[in-house]
Amino acid sequence: MKTGSTMYHYDQYDHQIVKERIAQYADQVRRRIADELTEEEFKPLRLQNGLYMQRHAYMLRVAVPYGMLSSDQMRMFAEIARKYDRGYGHFTTRQNIQYNWINLEDTPQILADLASVEMHAIQTSGNCIRNIT
Structure with missing residues (x-):
């Protein structure tokens, strides 16, 4: 960018954290679909x-x-919207x-698709630090 600002890019730790989170979440979704977890859990x-x-x-x-x-990243947003x-x-x-x-069963793949362009859904809900309004 010519304005002097640069985009944030994942480092090796970011990639690892997001990869591990997606794997953990995929197992949680599998367990929910199999009724091993209640909706409350x-x-x-x-x-x-x-x-x-x-x-x-x-x-x-x-x-x-x-x-x-x-x-x-914008193209990935469009692909997710279409798919x-x-x-x-x-x-x-x-x-x-x-x-x-x-659809719940699609969410692990969506998170993996987002990770492929250095995007995630971590801390976008609940009581946590989020972007300003």
Whole structure:
């Protein structure tokens, strides 16, 4: 960028943390689908990964670190919207994007797709430090 600002890029630790979180979450989703976890037990686990339950479907909130996106990240947002939602997402006042028609069984793959472009849904919900409004 010519403005002097640079985008944040994952280092080796970020990649490892996100990879481990996705693997852990994929197992939690598997256990929920198999009824090994109740919704009450699963709720705090899904919220840690940006997944809310709405009346009609799950909603996934994705972080946009520092409010900056690369073209690859924007393309991934579009791909996720086309493949897993209804063709669109919503940018929030906290500089996140939300997908409102997500299937639970798709969420581990969505998180893996996001990780491939250095994106995640960690700390996008609940009582944690989040972007400003």
